[in-house]
Amino acid sequence: MVEFRNPISVSEAIALVQAEACRLGSEIVSLDEAYGRILAHPLTAAHDVPSFDRSPYDGYAIRAKDSAGASGDNRVSFQVVDHIGAGAVSGRKLGRGEAIRIMTGAQLPEGADAVVMLEQTQEAAAPAGVPVDVPADGESPFSLMGDSQQEGSSQGGLTQIGSTPAVPASFTIRKAFVSGENISFRGEDMREGEEILPAGSLILPGTIALLATFGHQQVEVSKLPLVGILATGTELLEPGAPLEAGKIRNSNGPMIAAQLRRMGVPHRVYAAAADRLDDMLDTVKQALAECDCLITTGGVSVGDFDLLPQVYEQLGANVLFNKVAMRPGSVTTVAVLDGRYLFGLSGNPSACYTGFELFARPALLRMMGAQRIYPLRTRAILGEDFGKANPFTRFIRAVYDGQTVRPAGFNKSNAVSSIGRSNALLVLPGGTRGFKTGDSVNVLLPGMEEGSAVWDL
């Protein structure tokens, strides 16, 4: 007699899987290896950023009060007493009517409280041979230039030093500046001690920038699970083999390997198993001894050679569910043994793909302590009619272009073409039928680097 299976909802199934997640430990990796990993601890600002007041523009640092009363009719003049680029620090303290030519990113000199952009100034005609104090240590002014460049030559009121651009000896402005104008303040980006990212954040390129900013050459991240992949089915040939009567090439194994790679998780491939219970049991035992989790494909339905249910039974694994109210992938089975997941994904390629993204990926991310474990969801306009009934929630491989979503062609559970063409999963809820062009629908985006913290379908 064929076994009757009781389908549970996708949300229930996800919750059951999540409840079994065992956290992996952490390890230290170099900054260079940290991209794509999960932060084991919150990232806290080790110091203010920026760590000094600095100029956000190429211009002149001035004392705002010296610009009081400036207007088009009453231009106020400043004497240039130093010249610094980013990385240099002026030794000068600004006096009345003095300015320091300062480039973007350079530390604001003492006494300065505003920056005038170059475009807001007019060079004042000055006599040749502008007086500029050059301290003995050569640090400043014009401290960015090497010794060989220290010799200035004056051209029509501008000081030309080496190959650097002309620096006027003085300039005028036509507007008054307020204290703090055009200053990038110490700590305006991040304050020392502030939590910038919580533990469980995915390390993205921006996170790498943060880690580098605070001088972390190493970072503590969650360990990665090692995932075993076992494709089952007597009909399976490896991708390199010529086709034979009644056989197909194993496409699920390489696909799952790529789905794991997309999330940065390592895997170990076990040779595809024929539908023989003893062999399969041996391989599954070996994989569970070597890996943190095992993903199988095929052999989970009610067929005579669908042996995974017997494998779970003989192992004494706790089967969380073996039927989900979804299509494709209704036969998706998840079991747990000694804290290790056994994902029994369907053999049908589209069902296998969907089962991985809905159940395996979030569970693996939870093992790593990640925060955003579910596929990102958006709403889109259905680009074509979908007349079929949806007794179960339907996950249709689809093409999403940022606005509309369309099924990606032949879309049965056994389809490979639609997985290959899709970049999204269009979701139509169970118990519905007759979706029309223009309807607003849910779309999951499993290809996104980072997903959502919630499952809200």
Ligand SMILES: Nc1nc2c(c(=O)[nH]1)N[C@H]1C(S)=C(S)[C@@H](COP(=O)(O)OP(=O)(O)OC[C@H]3O[C@@H](n4cnc5c(N)ncnc54)[C@H](O)[C@@H]3O)O[C@H]1N2
């Ligand atoms: N009487 C019933 N028959 C079926 C039911 C059912 O409820 N009652 N469920 C159907 C559904 S739904 C699905 S999905 C499939 C699931 O089958 P299995 O998970 O047991 O997978 P297999 O039987 O091993 O294979 C199914 C299909 O997929 C092909 N396959 C298998 N492995 C691979 C692979 N690695 N790469 C590419 N293709 C693969 C296999 O050749 C079969 O065509 O069962 C329905 N039947």
Ligand code: MOO
């Ligand atoms: O599990 Mo099957 O994929 O619903 O067609």
Ligand SMILES: [Mg+2]
């Ligand atoms: Mg089967």
